[in-house]
Amino acid sequence: MSWLASLANLLGVDLEQAVGKYKKGCPRCGKIPCQCREKPFAE
């Protein structure tokens, strides 16, 4: 996993933060899994 972390660092991505986002759910719709694409015009 260390190689992946190094790669993430190279890309300027905080791996832990990215994973944490998806653990909580989508930052936009808050759903797990993300439903932004499933219901683009949900109301």
Ligand SMILES: [Zn+2]
């Ligand atoms: Zn979403």
